[in-house]
Amino acid sequence: MQAGSIKDSLDKYSRIFKVLGEKNRLHIMSLLSKRELCVCELVDLLGISQSNVSQHLSKLKSVDLVRERRGKQWIFYSINEDKKEILGRVLELLPDVSTEIGKIDLDKNPERCRLD
Numbered sequence: 258m259q260a261g262s263i264k265d266s267l268d269k270y271s272r273i274f275k276v277l278g279e280k281n282r283l284h285i286m287s288l289l290s291k292r293e294l295c296v297c298e299l300v301d302l303l304g305i306s307q308s309n310v311s312q313h314l315s316k317l318k319s320v321d322l323v324r325e326r327r328g329k330q331w332i333f334y335s336i337n338e339d340k341k342e343i344l345g346r347v348l349e350l351l352p353d354v355s356t357e358i359g360k361i362d363l364d365k366n367p368e369r370c371r372l373d
Contacts, residue, residue, distance in 0.1 A: 270343070276320045277347060281305060282313050286336065286344065287351040289323065291358045293335040295370035302357050331370035 277283060288294060288302060299310045314334055317323040322340050326333045
């Protein structure tokens with residue numbers, strides 16, 4: 258690897274780890290590792306405001322860790338599959354969030370984003 262490409266790689270990974278160095282963003286990534294979610298679901302699971310969730314998603318998207326998919330009136334977020342190699346190692350270290358994901362009860366609110 259040439260010096261320029263080493264520096265470029267280190268810069269890229271530095272930006273990624275800087276973005277991941279925040280607990281809510283790590284929590285979002287852990288949740289998204291289980292399934293695609295919309296902002297309203299993330300708000301419910303994280304217990305933070307919609308604007309905070311959106312800001313965290315924006316930072317994650319800025320380093321290309323998260324993808325979005327539009328469905329009618331909702332936007333769904335998922336992990337960028339192209340980043341699975343680096344994320345896989347990080348996600349393995351995070352606590353299991355399967356129980357949290359199970360708390361999303363779509364039947365309680367017919368207006369949920371899942372019904373697009």
